[in-house]
Amino acid sequence: MSAPVAPPPPAFGRFFLPGPTDVHPEVLAAMQRPMIGHRSGAMEQLLAGIEAPLARLFRTSHPVLVGTTSATGFMEMAVRNGVRNRALSLVNGSFSERFAKLVRACGKECIRLD
Structure with a gap:
C-alpha cells in the first residue's frame, strides 16, 4: 500500500485562512445577495453611511478614508x-x-x- 499523496498547491498560491470557521447565519444570508457594483450609487451611499460611525469607532475628528482597493x-x-x-x-x-x-x-x- 502506498502512502497518500497530497495534491499540488494551486498555481495561484496558497490560502492562509483560519478554519474551520463558524459563520453567523446573518452573514451567510448576506453573502447570498447580489454584489454591489463598486461604482454604483448604492456603493456610494454605503460608503458615505459608514464614514461617521468609523470616525466614532476610531475616536477621531479627522476624515476617515474608505476605499475600494x-x-x-x-x-x-x-x-x-x-x-x-x-x-x-x-x-x-x-x-x-x-x-x-x-x-x-x-x-x-x-x-x-x-
Whole structure:
C-alpha cells in the first residue's frame, strides 16, 4: 500500500485562512445577495453611511478614508501623497518588500533596512 499523496498547491498560491470557521447565519444570508457594483450609487451611499460611525469607532475628528482597493493600492496612495523625496522601508517579509519596490516605482528614494 502506498502512502497518500497530497495534491499540488494551486498555481495561484496558497490560502492562509483560519478554519474551520463558524459563520453567523446573518452573514451567510448576506453573502447570498447580489454584489454591489463598486461604482454604483448604492456603493456610494454605503460608503458615505459608514464614514461617521468609523470616525466614532476610531475616536477621531479627522476624515476617515474608505476605499475600494487592495492594501497595495493604499500603500501607493500613502507613498504618492505622503512621501516627498525618500522613505525608510524596514523589509522583513514579502509585504514590506512590496512596499520598498512600490516606493521606487513611484520615483522616490527608498532607504532600505533588511
